[in-house]
Amino acid sequence: MKDLIKKLSKFASDREWEQFHTPKNLSMALAVEVAELMEHFQWLTEDQSRNLDKKKLEEVRDEIGDVQIYLARLADQLGIDPLYAANEKMKKNELKYPIEEAKAIANKIKNDNSK
16 A cells, blocks of 8 residues: 555656645545446446446446545545554444444444444
8 A cells, every 4th residue: 555655646746746636636536536436336236236247347447446546645645544544443333333233234323332
């Protein structure tokens, strides 16, 4: 992940894009890329969404790449290690959604441990 962030930083710096890569702009770009990813699944059945043809899968892979790029740039601009953030969030989720209360339940549960 650190190598990717370093590569993305150099890519932006070489093109003098740092001035545009503010947290506000990057978060907006990230939202746009997530919407483009979602567009590939719009109107598909559950089964269709799990069995994409080769062309569609490649398009989805590209969108996931775009999402990862903007997320990594945003994290870098804010000084956040995204893998550390994800691991810390998982620790919170384990407390918020204990197996015995959340197993096979899709909706959020109320839990005093979520604070």
